[in-house]
Amino acid sequence: MTKRQKIISVILLALVYAAVFVMEQVIPAQAMLFTVLKKGAIYALVAVSMNLLNGFTGLFSLGQAGFMLIGAYVYGIFTIPTEMRTSVYQYFDGGVIQFTVPVLLAIVLAGVAAAIAAALIGFPALRLKSDYLAIATLGFAEILRAIFQWDKLGPVTNGSNLLRKFPTFNDFNITNADGDVVIYLSTLVPFLIVGVCIFLIVLLINSSYGRVFRAIRDDERAAEAMGVNLFAHKEISFVVSSFFAGIGGALLAMYQMTIQASAFKSAMTYEILLIVVIGGIGSVTGSCIGSFLFIAASEWWLRGLDSGTFLGITAPTIFRSGFRKVVFAVIIMVIVLFYRKGLMGDKEFSVARIAGRFRRLFRRRAPAEKGATK
Amino acid sequence: MLKITDLKVNYGGIEAVKGISFDVPEGKIVTLIGANGAGKSTILKSISGIVKPSSGRIEFLGTDITSKDAAFIVGKGVTLVPEGRKIFPDLTVLENLRIGAYMRRDDLTEDLDWVYGLFPRLKERAWQAGGTLSGGEQQMLAVARALMSRPKLIMMDEPSLGLAPLIVRGIFDIMREINKRGVTILLVEQNANMALQAADFAYVMETGRITMSGTGNELLNNPAVKAAYLGT
Numbered sequence: 001m002t003k004r005q006k007i008i009s010v011i012l013l014a015l016v017y018a019a020v021f022v023m024e025q026v027i028p029a030q031a032m033l034f035t036v037l038k039k040g041a042i043y044a045l046v047a048v049s050m051n052l053l054n055g056f057t058g059l060f061s062l063g064q065a066g067f068m069l070i071g072a073y074v075y076g077i078f079t080i081p082t083e084m085r086t087s088v089y090q091y092f093d094g095g096v097i098q099f100t101v102p103v104l105l106a107i108v109l110a111g112v113a114a115a116i117a118a119a120l121i122g123f124p125a126l127r128l129k130s131d132y133l134a135i136a137t138l139g140f141a142e143i144l145r146a147i148f149q150w151d152k153l154g155p156v157t158n159g160s161n162l163l164r165k166f167p168t169f170n171d172f173n174i175t176n177a178d179g180d181v182v183i184y185l186s187t188l189v190p191f192l193i194v195g196v197c198i199f200l201i202v203l204l205i206n207s208s209y210g211r212v213f214r215a216i217r218d219d220e221r222a223a224e225a226m227g228v229n230l231f232a233h234k235e236i237s238f239v240v241s242s243f244f245a246g247i248g249g250a251l252l253a254m255y256q257m258t259i260q261a262s263a264f265k266s267a268m269t270y271e272i273l274l275i276v277v278i279g280g281i282g283s284v285t286g287s288c289i290g291s292f293l294f295i296a297a298s299e300w301w302l303r304g305l306d307s308g309t310f311l312g313i314t315a316p317t318i319f320r321s322g323f324r325k326v327v328f329a330v331i332i333m334v335i336v337l338f339y340r341k342g343l344m345g346d347k348e349f350s351v352a353r354i355a356g357r358f359r360r361l362f363r364r365r366a367p368a369e370k371g372a373t374k
Numbered sequence: 375m376l377k378i379t380d381l382k383v384n385y386g387g388i389e390a391v392k393g394i395s396f397d398v399p400e401g402k403i404v405t406l407i408g409a410n411g412a413g414k415s416t417i418l419k420s421i422s423g424i425v426k427p428s429s430g431r432i433e434f435l436g437t438d439i440t441s442k443d444a445a446f447i448v449g450k451g452v453t454l455v456p457e458g459r460k461i462f463p464d465l466t467v468l469e470n471l472r473i474g475a476y477m478r479r480d481d482l483t484e485d486l487d488w489v490y491g492l493f494p495r496l497k498e499r500a501w502q503a504g505g506t507l508s509g510g511e512q513q514m515l516a517v518a519r520a521l522m523s524r525p526k527l528i529m530m531d532e533p534s535l536g537l538a539p540l541i542v543r544g545i546f547d548i549m550r551e552i553n554k555r556g557v558t559i560l561l562v563e564q565n566a567n568m569a570l571q572a573a574d575f576a577y578v579m580e581t582g583r584i585t586m587s588g589t590g591n592e593l594l595n596n597p598a599v600k601a602a603y604l605g606t
């Protein structure tokens with residue numbers, strides 16, 4: 001990236017954040033837009049973390065939901081206010097943990113816990129061929145769901161009961177003495193956290209480690225012949241990816257306001273995989289754009305397909321519960337058919353490329369205009 | 375410099391290398407020729423630590439490097455230019471070269487200048503993705519990438535594979551050039567004629583065994599070699 005491109009990117013990002021801030025102050029907080037922005041940002045982070053592993057290192061893992069589960073629980077367990085614990089852990093005498101840590105620290109801890117779990121799985125699985133990683137992580141995520149609902153662990157995990165009453169995104173809003181919100185920050189703050197995380201991942205991808213990751217993806221044997229320590233680099237990529245999936249899990253918990261292990265199904269992993277594929281394997285901006293489009297389509301634009309009225313057409317017999325999924329599947333098939341490599345391929349979104357496209361358009365038009373004035 | 379004693383390599387139950395011993399003296403070009411499947415690539419792979427031998431000993435500059443991992447062996451100064459080039463297709467030329475220098479932590483400017491001097495084509499194409507280079511350019515890149523590790527011994531597995539005669543000559547010229555700079559070369563080739571002309575010493579392999587050895591010239595004039603490998 002040239003200096004100019006860097007400046008343009010920074011300005012664009014600042015504009016996005018400014019727009020989020022302004023919208024949050026003027027548009028009612030219940031608007032669907034904020035659901036999409038919040039959930040979209042969280043999924044963008046997890047998709048980028050998955051892309052780091054699948055797209056940039058060539059390792060196929062299906063553990064995202066598992067690492068998010070760990071992140072969500074660690075966040076919840078360490079942030080439920082002590083005075084609330086008796087009511088949350090009502091079947092387990094208020095639980096064993098009787099302290100809380102600050103929200104941001106809990107978010108980091110969520111990532112660390114997921115990273116430690118990844119390091120342990122990676123140790124055997126990454127020494128084998130990469131297909132084993134997919135199987136190992138998928139199995140791990142399934143087992144984890146059972147473990148977190150296990151009664152014996154109830155004093156920590158609350159068993160199969162919900163974890164709730166921990167700080168959520170709404171707690172980022174600034175309120176006055178009467179409890180009225182003065183400044184809305186419940187979308188901006190998660191955007192900032194996700195932005196910092198994705199920035200860190202991009203730094204890693206562009207570092208000498210990132211270069212080695214891509215070399216391993218391109219040709220593992222050749223990388224080994226150059227003296228690359230395959231296992232160490234795969235482990236780093238896997239652990240970092242899982243760290244950010246853990247943070248994504250913590251953010252998802254804050255967004256959903258409750259945590260239940262049974263919600264972290266493998267379907268969640270497949271949704272994220274789909275976002276990565278739609279956005280383009282090996283494109284960070286692709287994963288981000290893909291995530292917002294995916295969430296907007298599934299949570300908002302296609303809602304009417306399930307509830308009777310879509311695009312002004314009322315047809316309760318067709319547009320009923322479940323139809324949305326059918327249409328969504330068709331849309332995804334069309335995208336995959338027409339954009340084999342996803343919306344972005346392995347390229348990044350760049351103003352220069354779009355500007356170039358416009359310039360070419362104008363250049364083609366320019367001679368015609370000259371002809372007209374004669 | 376490199377001393378191989380009674381090396382045996384098995385793939386599953388099949389013995390691909392059946393007890394081979396040979397030497398590569400410092401500063402020389404040594405070549406290994408032989409029919410397809412004779413086990414030449416297998417030998418290079420086991421020297422570079424990618425394949426583990428079942429028995430025997432590989433010694434480099436007095437250090438036992440048998441069954442050590444690839445990183446250790448590259449660190450010692452032995453680098454392989456793998457068969458079929460195997461450059462990193464999605465990395466740029468420059469990134470490929472940097473991966474070649476992966477084991478080093480010092481400044482690369484001098485080495486980049488050196489390999490760009492040897493292969494000016496690569497300098498022009500520094501920002502091009504490796505996979506979009508022509509076959510000849512990819513081979514140049516594979517050699518240049520190996521040189522970036524500052525090897526004392528560079529092992530090349532069929533560098534002339536699939537290249538036009540003129541390019542092959544270029545590659546051999548550069549090989550001599552590299553050799554003059556003090557890098558020892560172990561060369562595996564199908565192109566026996568060129569290889570024997572370039573080599574100080576040569577070994578002929580057949581199904582896992584060495585059957586003949588001598589200086590390049592001796593083997594060039596050997597009737598058996600002529601009949602089997604030179605097609606004259």
Ligand SMILES: Nc1ncnc2c1ncn2[C@@H]1O[C@H](COP(=O)(O)OP(=O)(O)OP(=O)(O)O)[C@@H](O)[C@H]1O
Pocket residue numbers: 385386388390408409410411412413414415416417457564
């Ligand atoms: N990974 C492997 N698994 C099983 N058998 C192998 C493997 N690699 C090589 N072989 C076998 O070992 C023997 C020697 O192979 P090698 O690649 O060393 O031959 P080569 O002399 O380099 O041949 P060529 O000139 O065709 O490259 C062959 O019979 C081959 O089929």
Ligand SMILES: [Mg+2]
Pocket residue numbers: 414415416457531
């Ligand atoms: Mg071979």
